[in-house]
Amino acid sequence: MDELPVVVIGAGPIGLAAAAHLRERGLAPLVFERGDVAGAAISEWNHVRLFSRWSELVDPAARRLLEQKGWNSPDADTYPTGQQWRWLYLEPLAKALGDVVQFGTEVIGVARRGRDLVVDDGRNSEPLSIHLRRTDGTEARVFAQGVVDASGTWGTPNPLGGEGLPALGENAAGDVITYRVPDLDDEAVRARFAGKHTVIAGSGHSALTAMVALAALEAEGTRITWVVRRGSVGSAFGGGESDELPARGALGLRAKKAVDDGLLTVVAGFRTASVESAGDGQVSLISDGGHRVENVDNVVALTGFRPDLSWLSEIRLGLDPVLQAPTQLAPLIDPNVHSCGTVYPHGAKELRHPEPGVYLAGMKSYGRAPTFLAMTGYEQVRSIAAEFAGDHEAAARVELILPETGVCGGAGVFDEPDTAESEGGCCATPAPQLISLSGRAGSANSCG
Missing domain, CATH: 3.50.50.60 (FAD/NAD(P)-binding domain)
Structure with missing residues (x-):
């Protein structure tokens, strides 16, 4: 051996x-x-x-x-x-x-x-x-x-659907939906998004990156709707200046500024159940609660990734039933309970x-x-x-100290307020401003 x-x-x-x-x-x-x-x-x-x-x-x-x-x-x-x-x-x-x-x-x-x-x-x-x-x-x-x-997990992105399975009509709408951050330096890609209505689904760093990039097209008549599954979006912006990775904190601050400046509409509490054709190449997104986001030209679904375990089917793996991570690692990284970013x-x-x-x-x-x-x-x-x-x-032996995010609260929290918002945070981070929402799509929740 x-x-x-x-x-x-x-x-x-x-x-x-x-x-x-x-x-x-x-x-x-x-x-x-x-x-x-x-x-x-x-x-x-x-x-x-x-x-x-x-x-x-x-x-x-x-x-x-x-x-x-x-x-x-x-x-x-x-x-x-x-x-x-x-x-x-x-x-x-x-x-x-x-x-x-x-x-x-x-x-x-x-x-x-x-x-x-x-x-x-x-x-x-x-x-x-x-x-x-x-x-x-x-x-x-x-x-x-x-x-x-x-x-890695790059080849298996999570679907847009709020149940972990593709939403009804999601696969059929493949021409409208992308699961990657658009490269707006590519003229063909830029033309696809400029002056159009794009929905960004997700609340991780990829979603924030897409928000910041697409917000730069606002002067060209671009509309952006940010849909999230959580009950609020506050902690999605990260720890800002308290983040020990400064560029990560800066990304969250730029995304928050785009929201505060009204460059995109935030729709929280939205778990996509179906994608319907609206004609002229557009689609409508419908949530479990019946709320709708209409006249959508593009959907950027950035709701995370999952491992492909299919070719390990003859190997005896010990995996957590929730995260599909090794059983001893899972409690350390579970977004339902893990807090303070380290x-x-x-x-x-x-x-x-x-x-x-x-x-x-x-x-x-x-x-x-x-x-x-x-x-x-x-x-x-x-x-x-x-x-x-x-x-x-x-x-x-442990040979690494990881930087803290400067933000608390588990990504698995859906309908309850984020800890960082309801208690002012546990990492000496100012509580983010709560965004007030209006429109047909309903109120708050996020895509972890």
């Missing part, structure tokens, strides 16, 4: 960091990436600027490997776009790792050699079997002592599954929970690599 590689799934920032840590520990990583480039998912949001600085986006083991190759680090205090993160860091890192990174290779299944999910006998003595499909259609199988699934740094212990040698890392480890930071993933894979190397002391 020890002579077999550790397979890493995904050549994004967490997957490549895992490979760097494994290599530094004297283990043999083997990275499989479905896309053709490092950070293939990031290439779909090249235009978005991160709210983490370069100093928080470069993994320590990856830095050491890159510096051996003569890499020059970008200015630590600047904020890259997704494209810059890829070009200046991920692509050089994949090159430094060499042939261990295989592009155009999709993992379509993971199992124990010769055993399906039900079989106990001999399970722990057999290697993991990874089934692959390459872009030319050929299939292969490789054996491994362990698997680090860092494939997740305790965690590693191999919290990410362990009943199937030995299998770890979900990075955004996928969070299941359906929001607000994942690259720093968290780097700490996860540092610990996992130490565990594979038999250095249990290092695996258990």
